[in-house]
Amino acid sequence: MAPNESHILAQLMAVIEDRKANPPEKSYTTKLFAGGVDKIGGKIMEEAAETVEAAGEPGEEGKDHLIYEAGDLIYHLFVLLCHKEITLPEVEQELARRFGVSGIDEKASRKTND
Numbered sequence: 001m002a003p004n005e006s007h008i009l010a011q012l013m014a015v016i017e018d019r020k021a022n023p024p025e026k027s028y029t030t031k032l033f034a035g036g037v038d039k040i041g042g043k044i045m046e047e048a049a050e051t052v053e054a055a056g057e058p059g060e061e062g063k064d065h066l067i068y069e070a071g072d073l074i075y076h077l078f079v080l081l082c083h084k085e086i087t088l089p090e091v092e093q094e095l096a097r098r099f100g101v102s103g104i105d106e107k108a109s110r111k112t113n114d
């Protein structure tokens with residue numbers, strides 16, 4: 001199936017879930033699953049550092065590099081979520097719950113409740 005840019009996150013997660021259910025031998029995702037939280041988490045840390053590093057690079061080239069690294073980071077985060085049997089709708093639900101709530105107000109409410 002051809003990718004649809006407006007649904008690519010859901011399509012990517014569907015491929016990752018399929019790799020987990022039907023693991024092909026020749027698959028990077030399969031290798032990540034086999035390494036568990038240690039392997040996948042290690043890659044997330046690596047890709048997060050590369051993303052932040054790219055954000056410090058100037059110009060169009062820096063922007064392109066940041067987009068590239070963000071793609072790597074999102075892919076590896078999705079593999080970790082799938083490994084822990086968390087679905088994209090569950091994360092979307094959490095984001096929807098927070099939608100419209102200022103992070104500053106949310107932090108202040110946590111301090112009041114302490």
Ligand SMILES: N=c1c2ncn([C@@H]3O[C@H](COP(=O)(O)OP(=O)(O)OP(=O)(O)O)[C@@H](O)[C@H]3O)c2ncn1[C@@H]1O[C@H](COP(=O)(O)O)[C@@H](O)[C@H]1O
Binds near residue numbers: 016028030043075
């Ligand atoms: N979106 C991605 C994706 N983004 C990044 N990567 C891989 O993530 C790795 C990034 O890590 P590095 O840059 O450190 O490269 P590396 O040195 O090869 O990695 P390591 O061996 O050190 O783990 C590379 O191997 C990339 O190819 C991805 N691999 C797969 N996908 C998606 O997952 C689908 C299934 O992939 P397979 O499971 O491999 O068939 C693909 O069709 C894509 O849609």
